[in-house]
Amino acid sequence: MSVPTTRRAALGAALAVSLLAAGCGGSDTADDGTITLNLGLFGTFGYEEAGLYDEYMRLNPDVRIVEESVERSADYYRALQTRLVANSGLADIQGIEIGFVADIVANHADRFVDFAATGNADESLGHYYDWKVEEATTADGRVIGLGTDAGPEAMCFRRDLFEQAGLPTDRAELGALWADWDGYLELGRRYEASPTKPEGSAFVDSPASLFSAAVYQGQTAYDDEDGNPIPETSDGVATAWQHASTAADEGLTANLTQFGDEWNSAFVNGAFATISCPAWMLGYITTQAGPEASGTWDVAPLPGQASNWGGAWLGVTEASEHREEAIALVEWLTAPEQQVRMFTDSQHFPSSQVAAEDPAVSGATSEYFSGAPIGQLFADSAANLRFTPIGPFDTQIQEAFTEALSTIETDGRAPDEAFDAALAEIEQIVGG
Structure with missing residues (x-):
């Protein structure tokens, strides 16, 4: 879930600065061949709480997932902007909130993998509402991230x-x-x-x-x-x-x-x-x-x-040392099946039309x-x-x-x- 940048309870700029100094990038490969994929997020995306990371690692024992999250998205994005300009310290996967997706599309798209050009583009993009994809698309057709939730x-x-x-x-x-x-x-x-x-x-x-x-x-x-x-x-x-x-x-x-x-x-x-x-x-x-x-x-x-208020995307950075593995993880986390689970678990409404039409979502009552x-x-x-x-x-x-x-x-x-x-x-x- 994402909420506009100033609407989060303040974690404080000091935390953002310290995270920037430490960096959340730097994928590595262990001696046993296991790779680490780092996610830089903000707020409460809810993947860890819903058990999706654990499930993905069970399905892919050669992958280890590490999430670093800043509570306040304004602090998160100030640090991310600095990293994007320097092209340094970026995580394999970065969260992108609706409040700053336009800036990334206009000014930093080259730092992110183009999901319209991947081998699974038809499958990974075809299940979304058109407006969700359009918001993350550059003038020349690059798609800088795959949608997570939405805020209808x-x-x-x-x-x-x-x-x-x-x-x-x-x-x-x-x-x-x-x-x-x-x-x-x-x-x-x-x-x-x-x-x-x-x-x-x-x-x-x-x-x-x-x-x-x-x-x-x-x-x-x-x-x-x-x-x-x-x-x-x-x-x-x-x-x-x-x-x-x-x-x-x-x-x-x-x-x-x-x-x-x-x-x-x-x-x-x-x-x-x-x-x-x-x-x-x-x-x-x-x-x-x-x-x-x-x-x-x-x-x-x-x-x-x-009307819509809120929503986010997951983008894979071009600087990732494990680009293909990061793409695969983002595609899995944002697939209709996982978006259905995020709604039934945490009421994060899908940006996937296929997920929204699933009976577990469309038939839900409270x-x-x-x-x-x-x-x-x-x-x-x-x-x-x-x-x-x-x-x-x-x-x-x-x-x-x-x-x-x-x-x-x-x-x-x-x-x-x-x-x-x-x-x-x-x-x-x-x-x-």
């Missing part, structure tokens, strides 16, 4: 809070009521106006929740087809800002900072009733809310078009989320996703917009003024 979105909601506020809780009915974001906001007004809603609770956790989901429903989000930032003219930005700023201006949000301490606590204390919910968020909610909240949460379709048909909900979203151009500054651009949105509710800033402030900050980011 739905809407998570608190059944108990809806019931107290007198709102419907049937998933299909809610999906019809909030078929678009206007309907979602109207339901939010009903929630806020309800005399029986829980005291101190808001309809949605933050304007960022709405904005981050809606922005990728446009033809463009932050960039044009060449990866150039276009926040002023993007249809996705305009629509997302309109709806998110309305929610903030009307006080429909708890205005929490996502992944902050107060936000984490809010999953327990019921400070909000809805949150845009990529597939990996289910595990996050389960962890934060705890077992006592089982059955209070549910999942319904996302308002508007399909007892914690009130029996919601999570496999079908997220599979429907993934199947309807379309490729939206991405660029190297997307994470920073999104943060500028979401931070500006918070000032509307906190400081009473006018939406137009907040939008202009975000654009000014983005100009500094992109121009710098």
